[in-house]
Amino acid sequence: MKSCKKREEIISTGTKLIIEKGYLNTSIQDITSKMGIAKGSFYTYFKSKDEFILAIIFNKISQFKVEVDEIIALESSLEETLRKYFLHALSVPAKEPEFFLLLMNLLKNINSLGKKIRQFLGANAPLKYRGVKKILEKYLDVIDVADEDELEKCSIIICNLVNTFYEQKFNPFVSCYNNESSKNPTPLQVKRSLESINLKNEVDFLTKIAMKIIRK
Structure with a gap:
């Protein structure tokens, strides 16, 4: 239990430093110095900085996959399932x-990341697409899809509705990461930016568009 707590503390401290300073400007020494621990303590839990990053993104992406699967498993209509999916994604x-x-910071520095991280991010990039496809596969009898090719195309189109939302609503944060002179955004700024967004309206709109695309 004690070792698990220390591992989580390292992850929390490292994540905060990367958000504040950027991936390239955050070293293992920065993390251990911030925590007041020996560098060897870091290597007790992670063999390298890359393994540290992989641990963070693997845990979160695995969590998101489970949450989407739980939505799909519910006894709901297609429209309601899509609505719950969009609410989760947004x-x-x-x-x-x-x-x-x-x-966002990792994606900005994608070319500077280790090979394993790039491969993992690449393999999980279609996460939202896979979730949508699983939803459509569950409701094949009520959607207008002729074959596997159309199913994939519809899944990608619906997935891109979520991508468009992110691009529009979080463009200021993306701009910060693309501008070296800008100060990196904070988690509090992200939360505050969402206060002005009517998620119900956004979810209803995306659900309506998705249903128009696939309804028989």
């Missing part, structure tokens, strides 16, 4: 602002 920055900012 709520991630509010529920996980630190992970949201960490992921």
Whole structure:
């Protein structure tokens, strides 16, 4: 239990430093100095900085997969399932602002990341797409999809509705990460930005568009 707590403390401290200073400007020494622990303590839990990053994103992405599977498993109509899916996808920055900012920072520095991290991010990039596809597969009898090719295309289109929301609503944060002279955004700023967004209206709109695309 004690070792698990220390591991989580290292993850929390490292995540905060990467959000504040950026991935490239945060070293293992920075993390251990901030915590007041020996560098060897870090290596007790993580073999490298890359393994440290992988631990963070693996845990969160695995959690998101489970949450989407739980939505799909519910006995709901197609429309209600899509609505719950969109609400989950659009709520991630509010529920996980630190992970949201960490992921943005990693994607900004994608070419500087280790091979294993790039491969993992690449393999999980279609996460939302896979979730949508699983939803559509459950309701094949009520959607207008002729074959596997159309199913994939519809899944990608619906997934991109979520991507468009992120691009529009969080463009200021993306701009900060693209501008080296800008100060990195904070989790509190992410949460405050969401206060002006009517999530119910956004979810209802995306659900309506998705249903128009796939309804028989």
